[in-house]
Amino acid sequence: MSSSEDCGPESTAENAPIRLLLADDQDLVRGGLAALLELEPDLTVVAAVGRGDEVLAAVQARRPDVALVDIEMPGADGLAVAAQLTREAPDCRCLIVTTFGRPGYLRRAMDAGAAGFIVKDTPAEQLAAAVRRVAAGERVVDPQLAAASLAGGENPFTAREQEVLRAAADGASVRAIAETIHLSPGTVRNHLSAIIGKTHAQNRHDAARIAAEHGWL
Known part of the structure; x- marks a missing residue:
């Protein structure tokens, strides 16, 4: 094209x-x-x-x-x-x-x-x-x-949580996510924990699915 x-x-x-x-x-x-x-x-x-x-x-x-x-x-x-x-x-x-x-x-x-x-x-x-x-x-x-x-309410994620979840959506490891967005692995884990809590998801993959379905990413 x-x-x-x-x-x-x-x-x-x-x-x-x-x-x-x-x-x-x-x-x-x-x-x-x-x-x-x-x-x-x-x-x-x-x-x-x-x-x-x-x-x-x-x-x-x-x-x-x-x-x-x-x-x-x-x-x-x-x-x-x-x-x-x-x-x-x-x-x-x-x-x-x-x-x-x-x-x-x-x-x-x-x-x-x-x-x-x-x-x-x-x-x-x-x-x-x-x-x-x-x-x-x-x-x-x-x-x-x-x-x-x-x-549905407002997007529940902060800008940093959205960045972490986008990086996690393809199944990347915590260490890979941390390197990609220049955070420590511990900080990434904290963000993922908050994301899972906000979406009431079973895990980060389920959280990414829920976020995509709602158009939050």
Whole structure:
């Protein structure tokens, strides 16, 4: 996938359509979303990328009004992309469109500055409506996810505990984790103990699973 797919000339019409960028690492998903959205007379896809670290450059080059961004992408995830666009390209609003409808992801996306969060199985007309609302300055959140997020509470981990749990998620030993994140093995054990207690997990592997299911990592 090239860093950016030029998807058409810029419009200079007085009532110009809403300009969109699509960021998803699956070619079929990008193509399907583009086909659906281009059916709407007031929407036009001006760029599409397959990596999170390609989004900012494409935004700067093509100046979309809204970036539709997946969460799990190579290069940078959608949450990092949302934060980057908020800092460096605030005129482009970020709408997370993802398969991973996890309450923790929703909270993190909103904290990162995303203007909306919806799941990929949203009907086409609702997706188009969400894009229009985000372009108009509103925030759009899947109502079921919003309710689940409120019920689930805040992410229980500190930043350091999240770092330890990410390092532990692939089964690394305590010593390997300690070397990776520059802590003593004893400190790592203390963090893992706190993590297990907060998740009521059986062990650190179970804690990593619970955290992933909630979108806390």
